[in-house]
Amino acid sequence: MKNFSFFCLTILLLGACKNTRKLANANSEQTAKNAENLAKTIFTLEKTACYGTCPVYKLNVFENDSLVFEGERFVGTIGLHTKKLKKGTVAQLKKTFREANFFNFKSSYEAHISDLPTTIIAFNDESKKLKITDYHGSPETLKNLEQLLANLVADEVQIKKE
Structure with missing residues (x-):
């Protein structure tokens, strides 16, 4: 008993x-x-897994200069985190994305290579929206825009630089 x-x-x-x-x-x-x-979501950035220790996370940047980060694996901070950005940050990012002609990029960059992480980036600019899946072979300009968004939280959550 x-x-x-x-x-x-x-x-x-x-x-x-x-x-x-x-x-x-x-x-x-x-x-x-x-x-x-x-607030309206203006930018999203997502990094997917690879066979190694690639950082896995999602980032949403909102119209009101705030962001939500969700760390999943191989980042210094796991879980959901919010951050208030300096006023005008999103306006400056919009300008940068427009000047880089974001909406002229292809919606997908692929290659027959295994074990790379995928980066999914999206920009919602008033009436225009574009979501890009970047596995391999994207232009350097797009890579720079992806890094620009990643840098918004890199120090706070210790995202590994790739």
């Missing part, structure tokens, strides 16, 4: 831990959704 009671207590505790994890994840997702509802 004593062993049965211990067994039941163990099952209850394991279930409680699992529910706590689900609640924490739900709270993180809700925080991100709340941030997105407050």
Whole structure:
């Protein structure tokens, strides 16, 4: 009987831990959704996994000079984080992206090579929107724009420079 009671207590505790994890994840997702509802998303940047230690994260930059970063793997800070940017940062980024003719890039850059991370970058500029999947072979100008967005949080979350 004593062993049965211990067994039941163990099952209850394991279930409680699992529910706590689900609640924490739900709270993180809700925080991100709340941030997105407050301001229009202008830029997104996502880095996907490779077979090695490539940083995996998502970044949303909003019209109100704020951002939400979600670190997943191989970044210094895992989880959801928000940051207020210096006023005018998004306006300057928009200008830079326009001057680089962002909307003239192809929507996809691919190659028959394995084990590279994919960078997904998007720009929402009033009535124009473009999402680019960059696996390999994109122009240097596009790479520079990707790095510009990554630099917004690189110091705070210790994103590994590629």
